[in-house]
Amino acid sequence: MQDSESGPPGLSCDSHHLEKAGILHYSRTILTDLVCAGLFHGSVAFADEWRTELGAFRVGIVGGSDLRGAAARAEPFRLALEEGLAMPVEIFATRDYPSLIDAATRSRIEYAVLSPLAFAATRKSCDCFEPLVAASSGDGTDSYRMVVIASATGPQNPQGLNGAAVGALRVGGAGGLDLALLELAGNGLDLRQTPNRLVLFDQGSQLLSALQNGEVAAIIGWSTLAGDPTEGYSRGTLQQLAATGGEISDYRVIWKSAPIPYRVHAVRSNLDAEAKTVLRSLLPAMFEADPVAYDSIEPVYGGGFVAARPGQFTVLEKLLPQDVETAPVAQ
Incomplete structure (x- = not known):
């Protein structure tokens, strides 16, 4: 049965190995200290190589x-x-x-x-x-999701938006809109192909109003999908809808993307x-x-x-x- 030491006997700083090696005419303590000091400085030098x-x-x-x-x-x-x-x-x-x-x-x-x-x-x-x-x-979130938000009485899934107008912000962060369009196309809703219509807005307030007024059937927004859902979650488009005085129960998320860090x-x-x-x-x-x-x-x-x-x-x-x-x- 082998000893439980992590290193080979010849490199150990245990004085027992020095005695077994026949080194008895030196002070055991002094020689042990010297060997250990040499190994320590060698390991420090090796550790500093990358620096x-x-x-x-x-x-x-x-x-x-x-x-x-x-x-x-x-x-x-x-x-x-x-x-x-x-x-x-x-x-x-x-x-x-x-x-x-x-x-x-x-x-x-x-x-x-x-x-x-x-x-x-x-x-x-x-x-x-x-x-x-x-x-x-x-x-407490480390990511967000792109979401499609429709009225509670509207389509229940992306396929139900075929032929309808869908709103989105013209400028988005980190490719969020591009990711949403790509994933939605894979889910049966290609908003770049007629008769579907992607309506772009310059301001967030315009986008929210378009949904509230029925100008578009749904909007592409974003949400953390974390926190209290009755308040529109912690941050995002649903929370902004709630802040405008809208009832969150009037809307629902019918699609969400993969998380974006x-x-x-x-x-x-x-x-x-x-x-x-x-x-x-x-x-x-x-x-x-x-x-x-x-x-x-x-x-x-x-x-x-x-x-x-x-x-x-x-x-x-x-x-x-x-x-x-x-x-x-x-x-």
Whole structure:
């Protein structure tokens, strides 16, 4: 039966093995300390190899037209990562998501803060990044769904909307409308084909009024589908309908998309395991332990970080063409 030691006898720091090796003319205590010290420093040197190789840990963010300002606002986050990783950390700000995706695929950064569609594009382009955490909202949700809302006396499913007018906002986030149209087509309702009609509105208030006034048979909106359903859930189009004085019982959700995560924080897949372990411990605790650092990188989503999985973004890859450089990446 073997001993329960984790390492080979020749590398153990137990003095029993030194005695068995015949080293008795030295002080057992002194020699043991010397051997253990050598092993310790060797392991530290090995652990620091990836830090030395990187030189600096680069965090990619989208800064818009004010790159310096964006980097300055993220300074508390940079300091938190620098302390946790025990190495220099730099903010790599780009003007837009396509530029950030390019930096990721060209190995110019180790860490990226991405929209869900931008992450899907990065992953499809090189499969070189993996999600660590996603931002969550103050209502406890870490994703939302696109939904089709109809009147309670209207169609009960998407197929019932064939030949009818369906409203939607002209501008949506993270490819939400595109995803809804794609999935609805797979469910028997292709709103880009006649006689179906997709009516686009510029303002949310116009969209809600169109449903309330019967101008459209249904609308494409979004919802967390979390919280009290009698109040329209925690956030989203149903909640907005309730806020306008409408009775939630007058409406119903007849279709919902797959969940769409909020912003994702991802790292290079080949990043050293120690760095990933540090970040997986540091990031979920940041909202409570260092709220200033969290707010500096996630000023919108005030619920902290939760673990993210690659499978959460698979549905968004459907929106990407073969040439991901032409993909509709949300700005």
